[in-house]
Amino acid sequence: MTETVLFEKDGPIARLVLNNPSRHNSLGEVELMALQQHIESVVADPQLRVLIVTGSGSKTFCAGAALNQLGAGQISGDLFQQTTDCLAAVPIPTVCALNGSVYGGGTELALSCDFRVGVQGTRLRVPAARIGLCYPIGGINRFVERLGVNIAKRILVGAEEFDAEAMLHIGFLDHLVPASELEAKVSDMAQSMAGLAPLAVQAMKAILQQAAAGAIDLNQAQAMAQTCTDSEDLQEGFAAQRERREPEFKGR
Structure with missing residues (x-):
């Protein structure tokens, strides 16, 4: 290289x-x-x-x-x-x-x-x-x-x-x-x-890029959002808030 x-x-x-x-x-x-x-x-x-x-x-x-x-x-x-x-x-x-x-x-x-x-x-x-x-x-x-x-x-x-x-x-x-x-x-x-929830970050980046291009694919966007909703990371984020600690996201 x-x-x-x-x-x-x-x-x-x-x-x-x-x-x-x-x-x-x-x-x-x-x-x-x-x-x-x-x-x-x-x-x-x-x-x-x-x-x-x-x-x-x-x-x-x-x-x-x-x-x-x-x-x-x-x-x-x-x-x-x-x-x-x-x-x-x-x-x-x-x-x-x-x-x-x-x-x-x-x-x-x-x-x-x-x-x-x-x-x-x-x-x-x-x-x-x-x-x-x-x-x-x-x-x-x-x-x-x-x-x-x-x-x-x-x-x-x-x-x-x-x-x-x-x-x-x-x-x-x-x-x-x-x-x-x-x-x-x-x-x-x-x-x-790097410490943020990767599934949420990547989903929002993808949706924002679609918005900037003038056409959000609603089915795809909703699927990405649902993946975040169903993720272990979201539960970890809620738990970290309750326990007043930094979350440890796994990207799943």
């Missing part, structure tokens, strides 16, 4: 690290395929409760697709879209720790996570219109689902650049912290979510 994408697990928390800071953590074919393989392993592991996605270095979280490979036809928007779709479909909560600025498709990669934490002094820009590229259709839809059509227009059609405070204001970031506090903030979030 490539060293430009690192993967590690620490108990219920998994971490993916884009590890090519000399190229602003841009994603070529090797990196995109590695991301997909690691994401598949996360989905297949029932012990995992949270996935963190971050980058190495202090300048750039991700500059998107490797433009040299894109221009040469080595990779396509479809491959990039497959990767972000895989990330967006992960059933457990995902947290993007933006260690630096984010450009191009890196913006969509971050939007494919459930939560985003950024650091002060960073910027966001998607330059597709500046180089004559129509952003992939699935990606455009993700921008609209996550940020709304007006903000999506500013990012994609206007190729507007946003500073860190503006990224927070438009809802791209959920939290903005000094760079020295990023690791602690994301770790606290991950540890907190």
Whole structure:
């Protein structure tokens, strides 16, 4: 597996690290395929409760697709879209720790996570219109689902650049912290979510994603909710409340 994408697990928390800071953590074919393989392993592991996605270095979280490979036809928007779709479909909560600025498709990669934490002094820009590229259709839809059509227009059609405070204001970031506090903030979030009831968390995430796409499958949603109602975890949650202790959820 490539060293430009690192993967590690620490108990219920998994971490993916884009590890090519000399190229602003841009994603070529090797990196995109590695991301997909690691994401598949996360989905297949029932012990995992949270996935963190971050980058190495202090300048750039991700500059998107490797433009040299894109221009040469080595990779396509479809491959990039497959990767972000895989990330967006992960059933457990995902947290993007933006260690630096984010450009191009890196913006969509971050939007494919459930939560985003950024650091002060960073910027966001998607330059597709500046180089004559129509952003992939699935990606455009993700921008609209996550940020709304007006903000999506500013990012994609206007190729507007946003500073860190503006990224927070438009809802791209959920939290903005000094760079020295990023690791602690994301770790606290991950540890907190890892202790929640996994069946309930995953059911609500799935239903929320359907709602964002504009069509909740009521039968499926009701089935997921009923699974939570019938679960041992719910009884454990009630018991922990009565006994004034922390619950120990098993995911069943």
